[in-house]
Amino acid sequence: MVGRTRGLTFEDYSALWNWSTERLEDFWTSIWDFFDVGIHATRPSRQALEYSEMPGAQWFPGARLNFAAHALQHDDIDGDSAAVVGLDESGRQTTLSWNELRGQVGAVTDWLAACGVTPGDRVVGYLPNIPEAVVAFLACASLGAVWCACGPEYSPSGAADRLAQLDPVVLIAADSSRYSGSIHHHGDAVNALRDQIPSLREVLWISHRGAPAARGGDPLWAEVIAHPAEPIFTPVAFDHSLWVLYSSGTTGRPKGIVHGHGGVLLEQLKYLGLHANLRPGDRFWWYASTSWVMWNVQVAGLLLGATILAYDGNPSWPATDASWRIACDHHITVMGTSAAYLLACQRAGVRPGEQFDLSELRYLGGTGSPLPPSAYAWVYDAIGSHLWLSSQSGGTISPRVSPPEFPRCRCEPAKSKPGRSASPWRCGTNTGLRWWPRRENWSSPNRCRPCNCTSGATATTSVAGQRISTPTQGSGVTGIRSPSRVWAG
Template identity: 35%
Template sequence: MIEQPSVVDSTILWQPNDTWINESNLKKFADKVGLSVQPYDRLHRWSIADPGAFWCHVWDFAQLVGEKGEVTYIPAKDGGMLGAKWFPEARLNLAENLLRGDGLRTVVYEATEHGVTRRVTLDDLRNLVAKAQTGLRALGVGQGDRVAGVTTNGVEGLVALLATSSLGAVFSSCSPDFGAKGIIDRIGQVQPKVFIASVNYVYNGKSFDITENIAAVCNELNSLNAIVTLSEAVELTQAKATGAKQLTWAELTKNDADEPTFTRMPFNSPQYILYTSGTTGLPKAIVHSVGGTLLQHVKEHQLHCDLKKGDVLSWYTNTAWMMYPWLVSGLASGAGILLYDGSPIPKDRVGILFDIAEEIGISHFGTSPKYLATLQKYGYQIGQKHQLPALRSVLSCGAPLMDEQYDWMYQTIKQDLFLASISGGTEIIGCFVMGSPVHPVRRGEISCKALGMAVDIVDERGASVIGKKGDLVCTEPFPSMPLTFWGHGGDERYFNAYFAERDGIWTHGDLAKQTINGSLVIYGRTDTTLNPGGVRIGTAEIYRVVEQIPEVKDSIVFGFPIENDEEIVLCVVTDNGQLDQAVAEQIRLDVRKKASPRHVPRRIFVVKEIPYTNNGKKVEGAARSTVRGEEVKNKASLANPQCLAEYARLSERSYF
């Protein structure tokens, strides 16, 4: 018999060896529940078929502190997703779980564009939280009260979050780089009792004074007992009408407290209020529970990201994005975290984030496709410039990770690397699909459905499909579902956002595909999906090709209606603000070849800027609405709304 040659799967870029698998948290978890870690699909099916047992085991595996109770899960009376109850007898506190462990270990690294500026041990952090807790309690903060922060990503902002949580209060945050209206549109909805604010920040070497913005925000907050500024005392003249006490962070924390106390709350007590960054009306103020947040995060960190005690987790984020509380929860797994404030690529130190990773031994490096694409265009060779022996995993979210970026990372960082593209949202303060330490990494694919998440891809009939594009849905309840949307009619608005399209099924709004390997591909948001000739096309499919063209620095694509169809419009940013006809034809040729003829842009324009949200996401909808002459209702969500003026005149210009 002639032995047949083995077939090599060229899509696999990394395969965990036996040591990786056997030492993984996921393998240890599977052993504890009496199941094999492979095949993973069987473990996943159990996690959604018996959700009470699964999430109870997650609580035990993560050794959460609190009273769990005897009952784990009560299904909704109608068998749907809304109305299910999790751990109805439990009482716990987020801060208590984040502040436990060896007090001598370093748990927080603070850094700026100049590098690491501060290292904080757990004992020091507990002491700082105790003082802030005492100060907040003196200002009248208690269970269920809201504390809002507009803070830089530093130690004081973290302490404010933890002190708020320790009291059983609700924390909501925004980033200082939002304008006054953007902050008011968010924080103004929840009317906090205490407002904690940075009055200045530095980005890309430039200092920004936002005292006037903060004063304007305070003037809209009728609920305030106090305004706390993180730096020196400033005169918030516009805020005087509120009658709120004004004090500095130093004054708030000037007391003798050295150990925090913790108010344990029911599992479904509000913990965070987060905001979407859409451009159609006020941002949705999404209320998340203390128990659902903590349980979801320890599951994702420990089982999917393989985060262990002593590891160091980083994620480039501001305090407005859901990845901020996700990062902070890394403390619950015994890991240290990096708080970085500044530009990810400052003009005089392109590799700052990897400089820091090398210095403090980051094990899990969280980033975005945009950041990686920028480094790639700079020609920055990470592995040649940095020694990164501690780095085990690179995690990416915020947009689909392109096929070529998978290749580039393995070529430029290191070969033995657990690379995971993850995807979920603010709405669930976590992920639907993730990587895992027991899965191979396949080019352009997200490795698996997250445990405990009944994810499926369905077509217009509602039928599950494999190998075809469809809507990403979730069909069973999970603990980190929102409690409600804050404000009048919150339950109804929540239902309309995720359950109106398919009764009893969460429709997330992503266009995706599941493969025969159990992996998934995300093509973009369904509200920006292109539909030329009636065929649904994800914008990520075009970006994947266009952004490999050397002359293209950035791009955005959207559909423009024409007769009973639509044509694809592509806008590109180039170094010199110009585009040769030859390059335009190369773009069309590459898109036709690497995507399909239907993906080929009908019109190509050169623009100066691409509209982004403050959280760094492209806003195709804002560009499309502007070109169509429609109002963009929530420009305050954009980091650079002024760039839309160019799109308003796009139809008057010549194109390629």
């Protein structure tokens, strides 16, 4: 498209990447145009970047859109086909068609509005990876409210350390989940959490076991979705807050990171649509809990019209090869997991390509930790040489991946994504690692200069135009802006 509309040709990926980082406005505008974002958005000006200095850069000024509108409105997809498939360890499966998904999202949106939730209010979830979590997030986004979730693997105090910072008005929680062959009841944990968040006005229970811990007057999910409704999407500014993610909390109180509607929309269309080649009819599964950014990435698969799989359980139960059985049984075409799981399969002698029919699987993503060269060799030998294997790093900042057609050594780290000026760097001191890039100007589109410090041996990625600031109690949803992320401060 760039060649047709701009008269540009690139002799290789490096040339395209250089253009994408030197001509940021042209590049992000081309993403907007290529994916027809304007169908469900308004943009009064063709200007992509009004103010380039950091902090405070403003992208797509005046644009109005809604992430959920792009995720749920696909005129070219059969409304009765599967949008979300829910699966747990017992084999219990639930399927939401696109029509059913829209109806449930509309019903929950109406309920939130009736509770007085307005754009900018925070709605939080204490939920396993179940279809209801997808519905809850999309309903929240439809209304312009801000979403944040923790999985039940967090204790009530651990969840409160994150969620209570946001002063949320609604908590959506499940009374149970499955893991490693056991049913885990969370009623007491939910009530302990709600007691630590004084700003809550409502607690909505998703009941798989009758919600015996629900307090008098608490609404139940089944009652709310009993009357499906067509969702109404509230148009919001490009940088209006969509969701909040949190740092690990290993170096103090967890720190909030806010992502905006427009930035997430463009970034995920680019990553999933171009890098992962995700398309309508695909089946997309990235094993994750609702606490991890990869859950958010999987939900974004709806933007491309793919069917997403929400799995509640242990990826290695009842045996290490459990995830590959799921991929086979559910005809997964684009799959993601952790590097740790791939290494566990390698150590256990699992050979998925021989044990299961994975011929439909064409993309495999790995993240969470570095993938060593031996694991690359194992993937191509034990799973299939046809795969596009993408080992990513950067988490909530900026995964480093390259497009499917880019030829490279099988054990070479993936290249930087277009539109992101990034380079590896290392830095350390006797008192611990310090993650901060050296650069001349925060708004410079040029790639960051590698740090000259050679102490320590750990590499990370720095991204030009992006900065992490430390959030404080009650900091809400303001932040420092970049082309595809908003960092809460």
